[in-house]
Amino acid sequence: MREYLINTPVASIIFAFTIATSIYTFSNHQLFGRFMLHPYSVSKGQRLHTLLTSGLIHRDWGHLLFNMLTFYFFGFSLEALLAGLSTWGHLQFALIYVLGLVLSDVGTVFKEKNNFSYYSLGASGAICAVLFSFILFDPKMMLGIFFVIPMPAWLFGVLFLAYCVWASKNARDSINHDAHFYGAIFGILLTIIFYPWVIQHFIQRFTG
Template sequence: MATYIIIGITAVISYICFTNQGLFDKLAFSPYRTVKNGEWHRLITHGFVHADTTHLLVNMLTLWSFGVYIEQGFQYLGLGLGGYLGLYFGGMVAASVYDLIKHKDDYYYRSVGASGAISAVLFTSIFFNPFGKILLFAIIPIPGILFGPLYLIYCQYMNKRGGGNINHNAHFYGAVYGIIYPILLEPGLIQVFLSNF
């Protein structure tokens, strides 16, 4: 249920921001304004804003594909709604920390989108079901345990290469958070992961 609420709220706010530049600017992640003006809400609000319809649709489709499963899994394991929201919003914050430090003096740097949070959800699903299939390029099914390392290597490569408008740091750190978070919540879950092998 929470996954559908997040998708609905994100879709509405993103849609409004497509034509409301003032609101877009107030919600976008600006490390400079976050630190200098104490606008810490931006660590969360930027996840409700997307650059365009394609960005929004891809993120929300991915969240729907994995979030419903993970939300149910957290309920089943007794980690509850709070545990799931901690994954999603914690992933959003964790994915932003690197850029917060790196760009805190860059007035012009901006970032939007829920990619860090969604990477966290996706990688938690790999943690729980490492041999579950993920569609590479939305076509080729490969096991999550293979997709995960390839994805992390790709993110690091693209980040070093530079250019483009995709925040590969957010993807990378959100993914790492998604692997670590379940173990922090319940250390015994490492046995669940290992038992899948």
Template sequence: MLSHTLIIIAITCVVSFLAFNNQKLMDRLILWPPAIARDNDWYRLVSYGLLHADFTHLLFNMITLYFFGRVMESFYITRLGPWGFVFFYVLGLIFSILPTYLRNRDNAKYFSLGASGAVSAVLFAYILIDPWAKIYVYFAIGIPAIVFAVLYTVYSIYMDRRGKDSVNHSAHLWGAAYGVVFTLLVDSDVLGHFLRELSHPRF
């Protein structure tokens, strides 16, 4: 049976590629806060995650989801049933973007797209399971997952406060926090496992 991770990747790639050349589709699915507040287009809290700004944006998100999603899919299916990972991922899209939506619900000039928030949730959930696994930055520089998590969080907080680029760093942070909290709520034993792993570094 085809894994849900691969199905999510396939759907995201198809919709993203279609939207690259179809502005009407892009406008219909992108997170545009006034459309939710005014027209009740609540589906945009999920559909925005099927869109990406360009091929590079799509590639990095889907590669990350491919490598870490497969592990976490097994984890959530074991604990929540056959649709556990899909449930986790969709909620990740919603929770990671909610603060952005609430902050910009009357801002007609604001748009957001991309699966980065949900992908951050998957990645940080994985880090709870294996904090000393190697994460390769730009496919070349391998660093322990827990070190990556700290650097990623610090960088995202700094860039979010700086607010001088078009990246929604807030969604990355909220997605990461959601991934950690949701995973611990689903299985509280993960915290003990995480702490034991931290006490035995593997470099």
């Protein structure tokens, strides 16, 4: 634990705080409701805090487990990687996560601004930002989809974004597919802003 706090302090705090907050709100429905993103209210300048707090809670144990496993595998690795590239690496990681979370919800706010009954929650947008940032540095890394199916990271990225576009228009589930898509895009853009050379690096790793 001490090693994680020293080497990856931002990821450690996010990981612990998100788990603790999510578990606490499982039984505190009042706080759960106050933390959920409500685009209708946000579009009217109300409950702006939910652009952040909605990423601290999850629908159920399965939702929390999937997101935190993904964050564990890629969040800590990305922060360590960025910290090795720059003295600002820890701050850059924090910005990718936080801005990925907030900006991934902006599209949802515009799309659902007139839908009073729509609510959204979860850290998926931020985690997609982290995941796709990491993919830029190692596009041929093998991912275990559903922890079973092997697939190179670049192919997963293409299929994931295509699915998000399709699901946003056609799926009738409770998942905010728009947040996944925008989180991934903003994760890529922020990483390129921090490290413009990563584009050439990605191409070289992809073709090499």
